[in-house]
Amino acid sequence: LPLWELxxxxxxxxxxxxxxxxxxxxxxxxxxxxxxxxxxxxxxGEAACFDHPAKRAVAACHQCGRFMCPLCSVEFDxxxxxxxxVAAGRGPRKxxxxxxxxxxxxSIALAVPILSLLIMWPVTVITGPATLVFxxxxxxxxxxxxxxxRWRFVVAILISFAETAAWLWLLIYxxxxxxxxxx
Amino acid sequence: xxxxxxxxxxxxxxxxxxITRASIWMGSDHLLLVKSAWFREEYKRxxxxxxxxxxVAPCARFxxxxxxxxxxxxxxxxxxxxxxxxxxxGVVWVVATLAMVxxxxxxxxxxxxxxxxxxxxxxxxxPSLYRTWTARQFLNQVKxxxxxxxxxxxAGWAEAERSNAGPAAAPVAARSPQPAARIARxxxxxxxxxxxxxxxxxxxxxxxxxxxxxxxxxxxxxxLSLAQLAGAIAVMVQHYRGVLxxxxxxxxxxxxxxxxxxxxxxxxxxxxxxxDWLNVNGAAISLSWIAVTHQVVDGAGLxxxxxxxxxxxxxxxxxxxxxxxx
Numbered sequence: 001l002p003l004w005e006l007x008x009x010x011x012x013x014x015x016x017x018x019x020x021x022x023x024x025x026x027x028x029x030x031x032x033x034x035x036x037x038x039x040x041x042x043x044x045g046e047a048a049c050f051d052h053p054a055k056r057a058v059a060a061c062h063q064c065g066r067f068m069c070p071l072c073s074v075e076f077d078x079x080x081x082x083x084x085x086v087a088a089g090r091g092p093r094k095x096x097x098x099x100x101x102x103x104x105x106x107s108i109a110l111a112v113p114i115l116s117l118l119i120m121w122p123v124t125v126i127t128g129p130a131t132l133v134f135x136x137x138x139x140x141x142x143x144x145x146x147x148x149x150r151w152r153f154v155v156a157i158l159i160s161f162a163e164t165a166a167w168l169w170l171l172i173y174x175x176x177x178x179x180x181x182x183x
Numbered sequence: 184x185x186x187x188x189x190x191x192x193x194x195x196x197x198x199x200x201x202i203t204r205a206s207i208w209m210g211s212d213h214l215l216l217v218k219s220a221w222f223r224e225e226y227k228r229x230x231x232x233x234x235x236x237x238x239v240a241p242c243a244r245f246x247x248x249x250x251x252x253x254x255x256x257x258x259x260x261x262x263x264x265x266x267x268x269x270x271x272x273g274v275v276w277v278v279a280t281l282a283m284v285x286x287x288x289x290x291x292x293x294x295x296x297x298x299x300x301x302x303x304x305x306x307x308x309x310p311s312l313y314r315t316w317t318a319r320q321f322l323n324q325v326k327x328x329x330x331x332x333x334x335x336x337x338a339g340w341a342e343a344e345r346s347n348a349g350p351a352a353a354p355v356a357a358r359s360p361q362p363a364a365r366i367a368r369x370x371x372x373x374x375x376x377x378x379x380x381x382x383x384x385x386x387x388x389x390x391x392x393x394x395x396x397x398x399x400x401x402x403x404x405x406x407l408s409l410a411q412l413a414g415a416i417a418v419m420v421q422h423y424r425g426v427l428x429x430x431x432x433x434x435x436x437x438x439x440x441x442x443x444x445x446x447x448x449x450x451x452x453x454x455x456x457x458x459d460w461l462n463v464n465g466a467a468i469s470l471s472w473i474a475v476t477h478q479v480v481d482g483a484g485l486x487x488x489x490x491x492x493x494x495x496x497x498x499x500x501x502x503x504x505x506x507x508x509x
Contacts, residue, residue, distance in 0.1 A: 014240070022239040027333045028303070029235035099223040108222045143371055144224055146191045146208050175438055
């Protein structure tokens with residue numbers, strides 16, 4: 001479809017199957033792409049790019065201070081970073097803006113005691129205390145970006161504590177019976 | 184000093200598979216697509232200033248989500264007592280099962296879609312949006328935010344291009360920020376008012392005749408239950424169409440829960456006609472057990488009726504998440 005039609009219509013028919021698609025387009029679609037800013041050659045005595053010594057530096061990395069040419073400067077969260085710092089994820093904002101993925105330790109802590117109880121309960125003699133230790137060790141780990149509450153850790157600790165206590169009680173009970181049997 | 188964490192608001196649409204899940208969230212200046220498998224989440228950010236288009240393409244999606252799976256298992260659970268069922272109940276159960284399967288198939292075939300988000304350098308599918316009504320809700324919520332960041336396309340430009348029969352010149356987008364569209368949902372409609380009324384009347388009538396032996400009352404209470412069911416469905420349909428607020432929708436869902444509990448209780452009681460439930464001191468009290476369940480469910484219905492009345496009287500709340508404020 002021509003751009004003007006996309007801009008005014010809310011639907012577009014597929015050219016191969018004919019299905020009627022709902023389309024919402026936004027002004028960025030019509031904006032002409034910005035021309036790339038090419039680096040200039042560095043003259044004698046001028047500051048040069050760290051990675052391209054022949055190119056003139058135009059900015060310094062906000063994190064490590066390295067000089068950068070236009071090709072190397074990365075606009076990032078209102079600052080200019082060098083590619084190395086972006087790749088390494090340096091700086092205090094790393095945990096917030098750079099995380100492409102996270103492991104959900106709280107979900108692991110919750111799943112282990114419950115699944116072991118449901119699938120093979122004798123294993124809880126190991127998984128109960130292990131979950132307690134695991135929850136204590138991983139308590140301060142960052143959670144999911146979109147979930148803030150640590151209730152999974154709390155429930156996991158309560159369940160694993162109950163499992164551990166039950167096993168302790170059972171062991172003491174068996175020990176008492178064993179002693180009584182011997183006497 | 185660690186800067187404050189980004190706060191995200193969930194947007195419509197959630198895909199909950201047995202292993203994989205997906206959802207999409209609104210941040211301060213970007214959409215966050217969250218895909219998770221087992222115990223790991225992967226994130227992809229789409230900055231509002233970079234989004235070029237969102238396309239919803241209708242197609243069949245036969246996705247079995249975890250809630251549907253759980254409902255199916257709960258529905259199949261009473262089969263363990265099938266040998267004890269009265270003659271007619273089995274037929275009703277099979278017909279209801281076929282109706283539910285047909286509904287799921289028709290929704291999956293006719294009301295499903297793929298939603299794709301386009302930027303200058305990428306084309307990504309949003310897996311959490313696979314039903315057309317959810318995609319519509321998503322678009323209605325997201326478009327005002329993107330318009331606020333990017334502005335809107337100048338209508339005059341499109342008209343000029345149409346009359347010139349071809350976009351030869353560079354298109355111009357009006358970059359002046361426009362106020363976000365207000366998606367105003369009503370706190371109550373005639374259907375929701377009747378639904379709340381049916382909650383009150385149903386609960387009060389059932390409470391007053393629960394121990395009555397007059398033959399007409401069970402039919403009356405059944406009709407009132409059907410009215411409540413129809414009202415709840417109407418409220419949910421109006422919510423999906425963007426007419427009613429989410430609070431009333433939640434009330435309708437909450438009202439369906441005690442009705443389901445009551446149906447289960449009655450089905451179980453019918454399945455074991457000769458067993459004395461909670462046999463205390465040799466006296467059969469199965470009928471009392473059903474009556475107590477009735478009273479508990481009626482109490483819940485009455486409470487929900489009061490909540491519904493409060494929602495109606497309160498009117499539009501400034502904290503309604505469905506209303507995007509300027």
